[in-house]
Amino acid sequence: MVTPESASISAGFRGAVWDPDRVPDGVSISVHALRTSDGATNSGLLYSRGGERTVMMVMHPREFTLGHYVVPEVLRAGCACWKQGSRSPGNDIRLEHELALLDVAAGVQFLRNRGFEKIILVGNSGGASLFAFYNQQALLEPQLRISHTPGGRPTKLSQSSMPHPDGIVLLAPHPGQGMLLMNSIDPSVTDESNPLSTNDSLSPFNKANGFSDPPESSAYSDDFVTKYRRAQRDRVSRIDASCKGLIAEQQSARKKLLTTQDYSVRIRAAYRPIITVWRTDADLRCLDLKLDRSERSYGSLWGADPIKSNYGSVGFGRVCTPESWLSTWSGLSSNAALTKTLPSIEQPTLFVSYTGDNSVFPSDTRNMFERVAAGDKSEFSIPGNHHGRALKAGQPDGRRMFGNILRDWVSDRFPTVEPVPDKVEK
16 A cells, blocks of 8 residues: 555655655545556556545656655645656666657546546656646647657657646756756767766866866856857767767668568667766856856755766766667757747746756746746746755745645636645644
8 A cells, every 4th residue: 555654755866755744634545557559558646635626747757756745735735646657767778758748648648537627737857848848749730749759769649649738837847858968968078988088178177177176166267168068069969970870770770671681680670779978967057156156055966076976877868778868868859858848838837946956047947937938927936956955954945835836826727625724833
């Protein structure tokens, strides 16, 4: 049996775990398995107090966070909450965003079939780019939807039922996983096959370029920042070209199989390369706190030691296929960039950012909110780190502040059961 307590223990990434005291009394949790239109399977949990007519759906393309802190806040706002996993949680090797849209579609269709009158998508962090991409494609006529992934795989989106949502909440949204990585990839790598190869003139850890030993903030010049950003784009472009070349080689071998059964051709046609992308945690804004100034602390989501997190074995986009790189992690090729999808949003939209976020910065937030096309859009910036936790002892909990904002926003726009009043603290 799944309980709120056990769900919080099994949550996927650390900072997003809920406070069990925020879970209202009388919540039932049911587990449901889904099958997508292309035959994949995934699952989710429906949290409900009973009688809700509005449901909020929470999902991330890479993480399955059963006990996400958003869940109790949704319930306290008077809505049911559907928390769904994707077909490839924690696995970048298979994550192609176009196919993940079919996972979202299965979840939205499930909720429609359950009789919910209104469905609101709540996209937190990378979930925001997933849901904005889904919304873009769902609002199109089927024949106008993207037909192939950037790697050339048919998407089958035109053949899929994609019910559109009634509202969208974007919580601490980053610009999309491709743009996130292009801002944080280390451009000083000179040889993709050698993780230690470095062009010192581009190294963010070279003191001649402005680096200071942590926790002292570095100080990079405007000229270095400009050169660095251009080199980041160039490195992504080179990886894109390599991935497209690998895909072309496999496709060529498959075509040859139509006229030959040569053993070497069969092997090349079957071979699916996996690539390793080293050093992807080097956004200058995480090292120089004067850049895009905010209330953030030194370091990134991966930790306060930039050299350790950049050169370590764990990181964004570290291990993937050419197809998943192009679809998800390439800031040049991915279709899931919010700059491309936010202009499609016409539903009521709530946009919430945190003032101390070290993966989403003020310039990102301004750019994203301006691109939301909805006439009814609301923006809030509240204290907290990327997961809404207090920046310093004694400061308010951003997660609870988000819950209060969410409750007011949804009650003004959608029919719900009565919100759950906060407990009176003695």
